[in-house]
Amino acid sequence: xxxxxxxxxxxxxxxxxxxxxxxxxxxxxxxxxxxxxxxxxxxxxxxxxxxxxxxxxxxxxxxxxxxxxxxxxxxxxxxxxxxxxxxxxxxxxxxxxxxxxxxxxxxxxxxxxxxxxxxxxxxxxxxxxxxxxxxxxxxxxxxxxxxxxxxxxxxxxxxxxxxxxxxxxxxxxxxxxxxxxxxxxxxxxxxxxxxxxxxxxxxxxxxxxxxxxxxxxxxxxxxxxxxxxxxxxxxxxxxxxxxxxxxxxxxxxxxxxxxxxxxxxxxxxxxxxxxxxxxxxxxxxxxxxxxxxxxxxxxxxxxxxxxxxxxxxxxxxxxxxxxxxxxxxxxxxxxxxxxxxxxxxxxxxxxxxxxxxxxx
Numbered sequence: 001x002x003x004x005x006x007x008x009x010x011x012x013x014x015x016x017x018x019x020x021x022x023x024x025x026x027x028x029x030x031x032x033x034x035x036x037x038x039x040x041x042x043x044x045x046x047x048x049x050x051x052x053x054x055x056x057x058x059x060x061x062x063x064x065x066x067x068x069x070x071x072x073x074x075x076x077x078x079x080x081x082x083x084x085x086x087x088x089x090x091x092x093x094x095x096x097x098x099x100x101x102x103x104x105x106x107x108x109x110x111x112x113x114x115x116x117x118x119x120x121x122x123x124x125x126x127x128x129x130x131x132x133x134x135x136x137x138x139x140x141x142x143x144x145x146x147x148x149x150x151x152x153x154x155x156x157x158x159x160x161x162x163x164x165x166x167x168x169x170x171x172x173x174x175x176x177x178x179x180x181x182x183x184x185x186x187x188x189x190x191x192x193x194x195x196x197x198x199x200x201x202x203x204x205x206x207x208x209x210x211x212x213x214x215x216x217x218x219x220x221x222x223x224x225x226x227x228x229x230x231x232x233x234x235x236x237x238x239x240x241x242x243x244x245x246x247x248x249x250x251x252x253x254x255x256x257x258x259x260x261x262x263x264x265x266x267x268x269x270x271x272x273x274x275x276x277x278x279x280x281x282x283x284x285x286x287x288x289x290x291x292x293x294x295x296x297x298x299x300x301x302x303x304x305x306x307x308x309x310x311x312x313x314x315x316x317x318x319x320x321x322x323x324x325x326x327x328x329x330x331x332x333x334x335x336x337x338x339x340x341x342x343x344x345x346x347x348x349x350x351x352x353x354x355x356x357x358x359x360x
Contacts (some may be wrong), residue, residue, distance in 0.1 A: 006278070011045050012101060014208050016084035018278045020098035021271045024090075048080055050107045050143055058113045059120050059131065065308050069165065072132040073117065075149040077108035079137040081169060083196075083207045084279045085236055088136045090270040099271040104209075107143060114152035121160050121349065128347035130163040134192075140170025142209060154179045157188075159350045163342035167192040167233065171211045171219045181226045187343040190229040192262070193220050195249050197242045205283050217256045224257030229339055232256075234326065235264035239294035239314075241287060243322055247329045254333035261335035263326045265298060265314045273303045294318060 006018045022029050060072050078092060082104035089099035097106055120126065133139050139150040157164050158179050166173070166189070173180075173191065183189040193216055197203050200212045211219075223230045232253030237243050250261055268276055280288035292303070298314030299305040305315075313319060330336040 007046070007101065008043075011043055013045060014082075015046065015101055015104050016082045016206065016208050016279060017100040017104060017275050018282055020100040020102055021274055023093045023096065023098055024270065025093055025096075046101060046105055048105050048107060048143070050109055053077070053108050053110050054112050055110055055116055057120060058110065058116045066312055067132075067135075069130055069132040069135075071129060072135050073113065073153060074136050075110055075113055075133070075139050075147075075153060076137050076141060076143065077110075078103050078106060080104060080107060080141045080143060081138050081207060081210045083169075083210065084276055085196075085206065085238070085266055085268070085272065087267055087269055087272060089272050089275065091136065093271070100275055107141075109143065109147050109149060111147065111149060113149055114156050117153060118156050118160075121156070121162060128162055128344045130165050130342050130344075131157070132165045132167070134167035138168050138170055139166065140168045140172040142170075142172075144170070144172055151176050151179070154183075158183050161186065161188060161346040161348055163188045163344055163347075165190050165192070165342070167194065169194045169207065169210045169216060171215055174219055174222055177223065177226045177228070180223070180228050184226070184228045186346055187340070188346065190231065190339055190342060191223055192231040192233045193223075193258075194233040194235050195253065196234075196236065196238070198245055198248055198252060199242075202242070206279075213252075217252055220253060220256035220258055224259070229260075230258050231260040231262060231339060232258040232335065233262050233264070235262070236266040237263055237322060237326075238266045238291065239298060239318060239322070240291040241284070243294075246322065246325050250326070250329040250333050250335060254335055258335060260337065260339040261326075261330045261333075263323070264312045265319060265322065266295060267311055268295065268304045269306065 058073050062070060077095065079086065089103045092099045092103040144150050154176055180189055195213055195216055196206060198213050203210065203213050220230050220232065232250065234246060234249045237246065253261055277292065280291060295303060298316055298319045300315065305311060313323065327336065
């Protein structure tokens with residue numbers, strides 16, 4: 001993947017990507033060449049742009065053997081959190097945009113998603129199973145504060161008594177504790193909070209618009225205190241950079257009240273690999289070679305292997321050691337047990353205004 005010229009740091013302040021790699025589907029590419037008249041440093045900072053999409057359906061189905069759910073919802077496309085390692089970046093190419101800075105700054109909101117979801121759940125042929133939210137882009141990224149699409153989706157799921165699993169780095173989820181706690185009482189929700197590192201400085205570089213690790217741990221504590229099952233997600237673990245923190249992250253999650261834990265190793269599909277390498281060279285040039293050597297060691301000498309069963313864990317001695325350390329840490333902290341499954345037997349389409357209610 002090729003890059004545009006690296007954008008001036010002042011223009012991309014608060015962003016992780018250094019530029020926009022080519023869209024792999026485009027036959028032609030555009031290059032910015034200096035002509036001596038305009039200077040990059042004179043241009044304004046790059047701003048977040050939000051457009052809207054009117055989807056005909058919002059439940060996405062998958063058949064991946066690597067994940068425990070078969071359906072998901074994405075209230076937004078793109079993610080302002082801007083995590084440099086995000087495996088979802090390549091999905092922006094399907095929209096004709098770049099997985100680089102475009103993924104962080106050119107976002108798409110789906111304001112009709114709650115209404116469309118209600119229609120899909122109301123179909124006679126629909127059969128309930130846990131819906132995953134946050135598996136591609138974060139539903140509690142900053143624009144949710146103004147848009148409120150995720151909260152409206154949760155309200156629909158609550159009304160249908162439909163199970164949902166949420167993954168997030170966003171502390172805005174605390175706003176929705178009222179809905180989540182009501183669903184938790186019925187066994188309809190569980191939440192995963194991702195902690196990549198406990199180092200606030202490193203987190204700010206890797207995840208520029210994500211709340212600090214300490215702040216996310218407080219979110220774990222507040223969700224747990226409200227009776228909402230919370231899983232600590234050590235994800236991703238970056239070999240040669242954050243793997244030394246495995247035990248510390250697990251212990252911190254246990255102290256905050258998490259009731260389970262999981263780990264995912266760094267994966268760098270498609271455009272994510274050159275983006276991540278450019279980030280390493282800019283922020284951690286002294287460690288770049290070591291980190292990428294460990295990544296290749298975990299993926300059969302490649303920067304990424306998409307093989308089922310190994311793409312999220314890696315393989316080889318180093319990957320085995322990371323998994324063994326994580327297993328030992330979770331056992332020591334009591335987080336090694338699987339969280340109970342969510343209920344599907346309570347699902348029911350709520351009556352609409354004007355419906356004839358049953359007398360029995």
